[in-house]
Amino acid sequence: MRADAARNHQRIVSAAADAFEQIGPEATLEQIAERAGVSVMTLYRRFGNRDQLIQAVFDHLLATEIEPVTLARTDDPWQDLVDALTAATDVLARRQAIHALALSFQALAGETAQRFLPALHDLLIRAIDAKAVRPELQVRDLVAVIAMTMATAHPSDRDGADRRRYLALLADGLRPSATTLPPPSSHEMPGPPVRGQ
Numbered sequence: 001m002r003a004d005a006a007r008n009h010q011r012i013v014s015a016a017a018d019a020f021e022q023i024g025p026e027a028t029l030e031q032i033a034e035r036a037g038v039s040v041m042t043l044y045r046r047f048g049n050r051d052q053l054i055q056a057v058f059d060h061l062l063a064t065e066i067e068p069v070t071l072a073r074t075d076d077p078w079q080d081l082v083d084a085l086t087a088a089t090d091v092l093a094r095r096q097a098i099h100a101l102a103l104s105f106q107a108l109a110g111e112t113a114q115r116f117l118p119a120l121h122d123l124l125i126r127a128i129d130a131k132a133v134r135p136e137l138q139v140r141d142l143v144a145v146i147a148m149t150m151a152t153a154h155p156s157d158r159d160g161a162d163r164r165r166y167l168a169l170l171a172d173g174l175r176p177s178a179t180t181l182p183p184p185s186s187h188e189m190p191g192p193p194v195r196g197q
Helices: 003-022 029-036 040-046 050-071 077-094 096-104 106-129 139-150 161-172
Strands: none
Touching: 003 029, 003 040, 003 050, 003 096, 029 040, 029 050, 050 077, 050 096, 050 106, 077 096, 077 106, 077 139, 077 161, 106 139, 139 161
């Protein structure tokens, strides 16, 4: 990608993310092009349609705001895992309109999520190996923790107190226990299988 094309791409994606948050998921491509300082034709050349632009916004959000935390490694596998779950829920809570779009465009969101899952898988394996979490956990359990935590997010909780409380409660359920979790359904959910399962 040429330098000017890369700059246009980045300007459009950033403008789209801002437009979705400030105007709402109904922001038009014309409004996004105006915010980016490009013509609508330039926007259509870079992104063939609205779905492709939404995909690019999801990818950008993952690459710039979530992946850096999931790739960080310390000598505490438990804290690394909790930090990744916290980062994911914090970003989704800050980006409510983009989160709403993710729920509306499950196929697109699913493609983007596939990039996030290997990092979660690695964090989970490290935590299992350190005996910091239940050995029967799967990546789908972590995805469910994020989804359940997001169900407690609401606009009137500006400081995220409820989100933090319920993420802590759910994370506590990941800890080793004398009882084994019941097996999951056969319904396919995202995520690579955990070693030995």
